[in-house]
Amino acid sequence: xxxxxxxxxxxxxxxxxxxxxxxxxxxxxxxxxxxxxxxxxxxxxxxxxxxxxxxxxxxxxxxxxxxxxxxxxxxxxxxxxxxxxxxxxxxxxxxxxxxxxxxxxxxxxxxxxxxxxxxxxxxxxxxxxxxxxxxxxxxxxxxxxxxxxxxxxxxxxxxxxxxxxxxxxxxxxxxxxxxxxxxxxxxxxxxxxxxxxxxxxxxxxxxxxxxxxxxxxxxxxxxxxxxxxxxxxxxxxxxxxxxxxxxxxxxxxxxxxxxxxxxxxxxxxxxxxxxxxxxxxxxxxxxxxxxxxxxxxxxxxxxxxxxxxxxxxxxxxxxxxxxxxxxxxxxxxxxxxxxxxxxxxxxxxxxxxxxxxxxxxxxxxxxxxxxxxxxxxxxxxxxxxxxxxxxxxxxxxxxxxxxxxxxxxxxxxxxxxxxxxxxxxxxxxxxxxxxxxxxxxxxxxxxxxxxxxxxxxxxxxxxxxxxxxxxxxxxxxxxxxxxxxxxxxxxxxxxxxxxxxxxxxxxxxxxxxxxxxxxxxxxxxxxxxxxxxxxxxxxxxxx
Amino acid sequence: xxxxxxxxxxxxxxxxxxxxxxxxxxxxxxxxxxxxxxxxxxxxxxxxxxxxxxxxxxxxxxxxxxxxxxxxxxxxxxxxxxxxxxxxxxxxxxxxxxxxxxxxxxxxxxxxxxxxxxxxxxxxxxxxxxxxxxxxxxxxxxxxxxxxxxxxxxxxxxxxxxxxxxxxxxxxxxxxxxxxxxxxxxxxxxxxxxxxxxxxxxxxxxxxxxxxxxxxxxxxxxxxxxxxxxxxxxxxxxxxxxxxxxxxxxxxxxxxxxxxxxxxxxxxxxxxxxxxxxxxxxxxxxxxxxxxxxxxxxxxxx
Numbered sequence: 001x002x003x004x005x006x007x008x009x010x011x012x013x014x015x016x017x018x019x020x021x022x023x024x025x026x027x028x029x030x031x032x033x034x035x036x037x038x039x040x041x042x043x044x045x046x047x048x049x050x051x052x053x054x055x056x057x058x059x060x061x062x063x064x065x066x067x068x069x070x071x072x073x074x075x076x077x078x079x080x081x082x083x084x085x086x087x088x089x090x091x092x093x094x095x096x097x098x099x100x101x102x103x104x105x106x107x108x109x110x111x112x113x114x115x116x117x118x119x120x121x122x123x124x125x126x127x128x129x130x131x132x133x134x135x136x137x138x139x140x141x142x143x144x145x146x147x148x149x150x151x152x153x154x155x156x157x158x159x160x161x162x163x164x165x166x167x168x169x170x171x172x173x174x175x176x177x178x179x180x181x182x183x184x185x186x187x188x189x190x191x192x193x194x195x196x197x198x199x200x201x202x203x204x205x206x207x208x209x210x211x212x213x214x215x216x217x218x219x220x221x222x223x224x225x226x227x228x229x230x231x232x233x234x235x236x237x238x239x240x241x242x243x244x245x246x247x248x249x250x251x252x253x254x255x256x257x258x259x260x261x262x263x264x265x266x267x268x269x270x271x272x273x274x275x276x277x278x279x280x281x282x283x284x285x286x287x288x289x290x291x292x293x294x295x296x297x298x299x300x301x302x303x304x305x306x307x308x309x310x311x312x313x314x315x316x317x318x319x320x321x322x323x324x325x326x327x328x329x330x331x332x333x334x335x336x337x338x339x340x341x342x343x344x345x346x347x348x349x350x351x352x353x354x355x356x357x358x359x360x361x362x363x364x365x366x367x368x369x370x371x372x373x374x375x376x377x378x379x380x381x382x383x384x385x386x387x388x389x390x391x392x393x394x395x396x397x398x399x400x401x402x403x404x405x406x407x408x409x410x411x412x413x414x415x416x417x418x419x420x421x422x423x424x425x426x427x428x429x430x431x432x433x434x435x436x437x438x439x440x441x442x443x444x445x446x447x448x449x450x451x452x453x454x455x456x457x458x459x460x461x462x463x464x465x466x467x468x469x470x471x472x473x474x475x476x477x478x479x480x481x482x483x484x485x486x487x488x489x490x491x492x493x494x495x496x497x498x499x500x501x502x503x504x505x506x507x508x509x510x511x512x513x514x515x516x517x518x519x520x521x522x523x524x525x526x527x528x529x530x531x532x533x534x535x536x537x538x539x540x541x542x543x
Numbered sequence: 544x545x546x547x548x549x550x551x552x553x554x555x556x557x558x559x560x561x562x563x564x565x566x567x568x569x570x571x572x573x574x575x576x577x578x579x580x581x582x583x584x585x586x587x588x589x590x591x592x593x594x595x596x597x598x599x600x601x602x603x604x605x606x607x608x609x610x611x612x613x614x615x616x617x618x619x620x621x622x623x624x625x626x627x628x629x630x631x632x633x634x635x636x637x638x639x640x641x642x643x644x645x646x647x648x649x650x651x652x653x654x655x656x657x658x659x660x661x662x663x664x665x666x667x668x669x670x671x672x673x674x675x676x677x678x679x680x681x682x683x684x685x686x687x688x689x690x691x692x693x694x695x696x697x698x699x700x701x702x703x704x705x706x707x708x709x710x711x712x713x714x715x716x717x718x719x720x721x722x723x724x725x726x727x728x729x730x731x732x733x734x735x736x737x738x739x740x741x742x743x744x745x746x747x748x749x750x751x752x753x754x755x756x757x758x759x760x761x762x763x764x765x766x767x768x769x770x771x772x773x774x775x776x777x778x779x780x781x782x783x784x785x786x787x788x789x790x791x792x793x794x795x796x797x798x799x800x801x802x803x804x805x806x807x808x809x810x811x812x813x814x815x816x817x818x819x820x821x822x823x824x825x826x827x828x829x830x831x832x833x834x835x836x837x838x839x840x841x842x843x844x845x
Contacts (some may be wrong), residue, residue, distance in 0.1 A: 116723050131721045135714035140707055153702040194724075334652035358568045 046071045046234040047203050052101035054087050059201045061087040065260045076237045076250035084258040093125045094118035124196030128208040130188040134181030139163035141180050142195050186217030201501045205236040240333030242271050256280050271536035301491045307352035312338040316517035320491045327506030329494040329531050335515035336495045340462045342374040345369040375453030379464040385449045388438030392430050393419040394439050395448050422451040464495045499528045552680025559686030562796040564744040566689040570696040571740030573788045574766040578733050579713040579780025580636035584643035585741035586763035591651040592745025597659035597755025622738025626731035651757035658756040685747045697785040713780025748821045773824045
């Protein structure tokens with residue numbers, strides 16, 4: 001607890017009481033310290049985590065975090081990737097067991113062996129991906145494991161009847177005997193909530209429930225959530241969309257690097273305040289200006305016009321010049337990765353057009369993009385980028401082989417020469433080019449992926465979080481490499497959560513928010529303060 | 544109709560009797576496939592059961608009922624062990640039941656290499672049990688047993704919590720466990736059910752042939768899978784009906800009977816026709832599935 005830095009203490013914090021909670025519920029000053037009043041302290045918390053920690057290997061994912069949940073509140077849990085959000089949620093739902101600290105439900109210390117165990121204590125969870133059974137009826141999804149029975153057999157008629165009654169409470173008028181998979185994701189999500197509330201009834205944890213919903217569907221979900229809040233349920237809400245936090249008037253807990261930053265009422269807080277806490281940036285408006293800021297670019301390499309894809313990224317217009325680095329800033333889920341995927345054709349665009357050196361082209365698949373000289377290093381190295389069991393050599397030549405096609409196989413000597421050449425250029429430290437890539441460090445793996453694309457001699461390289469999860473030294477090297485490639489005339493688009501890093505190498509910065517490109521910063525505008533503000537909001541005044 | 548005799552109750556009675564062991568096996572296989580698994584060991588379990596029962600009755604001199612009980616108990620343990628291995632070792636059902644198939648077939652050959660005849664009055668009594676149907680047909684004990692197994696199987700699959708768990712596992716195992724489906728218990732029960740029903744099919748087969756032979760029922764696992772798939776159960780799991788498997792078994796039987804009635808075709812034609820049927824049904828399933836997913840996407844999609 002002491003390790004956690006408390007940012008700002010809301011003056012109203014101590015006597016704040018969310019609307020709808022009877023006065024008697026908040027029984028006394030809220031405990032701050034981990035070992036506070038021990039057993040004597042009667043808190044109003046429906047559920048509480050006291051100083052929970054979780055360690056994976058050498059990595060402390062969660063460091064003595066306190067988290068208290070009041071009945072009748074929506075509590076937003078905020079933080080960037082690696083902040084410890086999902087670890088905390090997994091502990092609260094019983095998927096992980098904490099290495100330190102304790103969990104309390106209604107003031108009683110509990111231990112959850114499994115999500116099922118947590119459910120029996122009244123903790124229900126709805127996940128981002130709807131975790132129901134699309135192949136079964138709506139009613140069965142609501143009652144699976146608890147179906148009403150008669151003479152040992154499932155009483156379908158009664159089950160459907162009860163399901164119908166339950167669903168009308170959530171404003172859903174659907175046939176309970178219809179297959180769940182036939183309904184929209186929003187309906188499925190509401191069915192999942194109905195099930196969780198039905199079975200647990202004290203705490204509802206919503207893990208990014210809006211991730212795959214459109215605006216109207218989100219509205220519908222919010223109505224359900226507000227209704228449940230009125231009923232006194234304690235709701236944990238995880239989202240990357242700050243608007244939603246304000247829309248739900250949630251209390252917020254911000255985590256960063258596994259530590260608690262702050263828990264407070266929204267009160268007077270602005271989006272900028274939230275983003276600052278999430279990213280841990282003191283807004284310094286006199287931030288360093290990019291060296292390259294003033295460089296002029298006249299040769300347009302690629303030009304995207306109203307380029308977008310429904311449910312993924314709103315149409316954006318962007319020119320990419322030779323020899324520039326475009327930094328893409330934005331919170332997780334803001335559409336920055338989606339933007340890269342559309343540019344590379346992994347998810348083909350469904351609107352707009354793209355030109356390459358002035359000629360209209362069509363990028364419908366990654367192979368098209370590779371053919372046009374575009375390279376893409378995805379965010380999740382392990383899942384999407386590296387073939388862990390293949391050798392360094394094979395990993396380097398694989399994209400080039402893809403470009404050459406099936407019939408012009410590179411022989412082993414050619415492969416070795418290429419791998420050696422680019423391995424050296426990228427300064428990959430491997431005992432042998434024939435060792436499996438999974439044995440290398442994160443930084444070296446990243447360099448292998450970079451080398452892979454270098455071998456195809458791309459004109460335009462897209463890097464999604466190239467410095468994630470690698471140590472400081474390798475970090476600096478990747479940044480140096482980016483600068484060198486730019487100087488060689490390559491165009492780069494680099495997505496990063498590290499604002500300082502974006503500032504260091506970008507000649508232009510594109511800011512994404514809510515799946516939309518909301519700002520394009522250049523020159524003097526490229527400094528951390530302005531970027532954070534752009535990420536947070538333009539309609540600052542309206543909140 | 545080329546062969547009007549095909550429709551007589553006599554043919555129908557024989558038909559049910561002839562396909563009883565396959566039908567009983569297919570019921571267990573239906574559960575396994577709906578849960579997203581596969582059981583390749585059933586044919587070998589039939590062979591093993593036949594040999595074990597034959598030796599216990601003819602060589603050891605046990606009463607058939609006692610032999611049946613022992614065989615069923617061994618099959619239950621065998622199925623449970625496969626279920627546990629599939630769940631805890633995270634090995635695909637295909638591999639585990641393939642190992643089970645070799646074990647059971649090998650076990651049968653260890654007991655004896657030869658065909659062991661069974662001469663016991665209880666056996667004669669069971670085979671003589673039959674209901675006369677109008678038109679001279681006879682509904683034999685094993686034919687009735689198959690119908691009974693299908694009825695119980697249908698109720699189990701469609702009207703019990705266990706049944707809903709089986710569909711849940713086939714639909715999405717991760718969701719199922721998060722929704723509180725007792726995954727271990729359900730998996731073990733499914734493979735136990737399949738092995739026990741295969742064993743029952745083995746008993747039926749031994750009643751049918753009055754002998755036990757270690758190489759009996761080779762390839763029956765594939766016939767059973769074929770019948771289940773023809774009956775509309777998706778090999779990917781999550782969808783299917785027990786009654787569909789009944790139709791599948793009957794269809795397979797019909798093809799066989801028809802070709803035997805024809806008399807000019809070699810019995811291998813059965814396999815060829817079944818192969819075509821199976822292919823046809825799989826294509827049909829894909830088409831129906833593609834059509835239904837497209838229908839799902841269109842309203843409110845995009």
